[in-house]
Amino acid sequence: MLQTTLNTPSEFTYTFELVPRQGFDRKQVDPLLDFAAEAKEDGRIKALSITDNPGGNPALAPVAIGTELVKRGIEPLIHFSLKDKNRNQIGSHIYLYQRLGLRSLLVMGGDFPNPGYYGRGKPVYDLDTIQVLQLLKDMEKGHYPDRRSTRNHFPPSRILKGCVVSPFKVREAEQVWQYAKLLHKIRAGADFVITQVGFDIAKFEELTTFLDEQGITIPLLANVFIPTLPLARALAAGKIPGILMPEELVARMEVEAAAGADKARLDRAALMVARLKQCGYQGVHLGGVKLPFKDIAYVLDRVEQLEQEGLPDTEEYDFPVPGTWYYFQHPLSEDKGKKTAQPLTPGTAPGTTRLHKLGHTLFFTDQYVTGRLFARFCLFSAQGQRRLNTLLWLEKTIKRQVYNCQMCGECTLFHSAFLCPQWHCPKRLINGPCGGSKQGKCEVHPERLCFWVRVYNRLDNQTTLSSLAAPPHLPPKDWGREKTSSWVNFFSGQQNEQEDEREESG
Incomplete structure (x- = not known):
């Protein structure tokens, strides 16, 4: 076998x-x-x-x-x-x-x-x-x-x-x-x-x-x-x-x-x-x-x-591609010492990610009172259809203008440097790229940079390979939530997790 x-x-x-x-x-x-x-x-x-x-x-x-x-x-x-x-x-x-x-x-x-x-x-x-x-x-x-x-x-x-x-x-x-x-x-x-x-x-x-x-x-x-x-x-x-x-x-x-x-x-x-x-x-x-x-x-x-x-x-029998980047210093040394990894250079085009991160911290964490209040507002809005429709309109309007949001219902912007994979990646991949890129360009649209290359260029410049590979990976999307409010789904999920933790501790 x-x-x-x-x-x-x-x-x-x-x-x-x-x-x-x-x-x-x-x-x-x-x-x-x-x-x-x-x-x-x-x-x-x-x-x-x-x-x-x-x-x-x-x-x-x-x-x-x-x-x-x-x-x-x-x-x-x-x-x-x-x-x-x-x-x-x-x-x-x-x-x-x-x-x-x-x-x-x-x-x-x-x-x-x-x-x-x-x-x-x-x-x-x-x-x-x-x-x-x-x-x-x-x-x-x-x-x-x-x-x-x-x-x-x-x-x-x-x-x-x-x-x-x-x-x-x-x-x-x-x-x-x-x-x-x-x-x-x-x-x-x-x-x-x-x-x-x-x-x-x-x-x-x-x-x-x-x-x-x-x-x-x-x-x-x-x-x-x-x-x-x-x-x-x-x-x-x-x-x-x-x-x-x-x-x-x-x-x-x-x-x-x-x-x-x-x-x-x-x-x-x-x-x-x-x-x-x-x-x-x-x-x-x-x-x-x-x-x-x-x-x-x-x-x-x-x-x-x-x-x-x-x-x-x-x-x-050895045919490298000119201009190739190597993770370890190249040519690989013949000495017996440990091979040294090249210093990484993410974050070469950070754009406005600092503002997006600030917004995420203010409204989607409990670090500040703004996040706690926004969570209550979203959960309250979900309890009535008219309020929910208003919240959906607000979310769609803001996120469509800023992120080309497709309203998938399970937003992963925070995990992709505030670029939306549902819009920018032809394969809609949320856990990193496919293997089809060439010279940094997208397999499907070779006139464009690969979506995940763009993400890498917007990451914090202190990002390491270990942090990119840190668990856990994102689970599959629930497409039953498409066109629903990712804000409500996010805070509802947090609320359910807290209730589960209380049940287990009790």
Whole structure:
């Protein structure tokens, strides 16, 4: 089982990524199953991951291939993308996977939907990756709480939970958020981590150093991707969110193609795998297009040869992106001392956050009499429909003008430097960014800065990665509260918490 091999220190785990296409007949499916049969016979690939509508395009659901792999005796790792699922469907899928014997999930937000039937489909992103990992962790207990203080009971689930992180971000704000969110994911219940695609060896090393610094020993797999030249060109042009393809590597591949060096990309992958084994990774997640199993077997054989022969200079397989920011001082020093983290520089564009913070302190804490009086006013207004309607009009008028408020009913402005994720973030993420940004720009609207980069630039300049990763994460929104007063909901929640505390103490 994948769980066993990941947690066996003496084993180095190989997985490979299968990509179902649009369609369901033998022409689309048989090549995947043939690859699986050869991998099973070879024995070195411990699991085959199956993508879930990659690139935001509809494709054969991963469960279809997953059940076939189970029959063939090789473990499937199901990509669990959240772009198309609300929390009810998430629960339904988990029950289905349990029923079918699909025990391993790789939880990810997923690429924003691409235009399709009559245009672009409505993205869901009801829960984020942190919240789903927490849900799976709670379901392992056989129940989970809801907001009515009741519990849903069902047979405990047994699922190996993976998550993704990108150590390859170019800008400080992007990278710091990736590491902070990774810590939240691990705390929420992730059992293993797979990196995003990248080609910068120092960045791969940085991630293992970061986890060592945090005292975290979670199994970590490096993503080693083997692109064709056309795909490399597309990646360099930014056609796939979250992946940075260095121009230097594309130029190298152009030369190799002109020289007819067909195995150059396979040799480069083998060099990367051999180096990453030395970096402390527990395994490698291989991927690529137009790769028959014989090519993967060649890579694995070549890795074994390199371990005996030794590795050449890193210029053969190390391709950083110029201008990249590193969390640790770079180049990584070769001395035996502790690597030093770079000083962070949040708060470069604080704007008017001081005024917003003052308003929050005055009206939404009990630090001053203004907060206590405002709480009483809101709760009093909630007791009569006319008063409540007036309060709603007041809240909507103020917050729409100042924050472009969408009246979600559960305001999180305080947690995002007083920028509204319901308006500014296409995925409406409330616990940090997705992995789709490039050079600090939004995956969906590349002419704009990523929402969470903007948040980082407005934070207090004393903010640390530890404070960004401090528990707890924000729970899922209750969409039954949409268009209601977040002020009333906020103070009602405080009142309920106080009553619960009095009951427990009594």
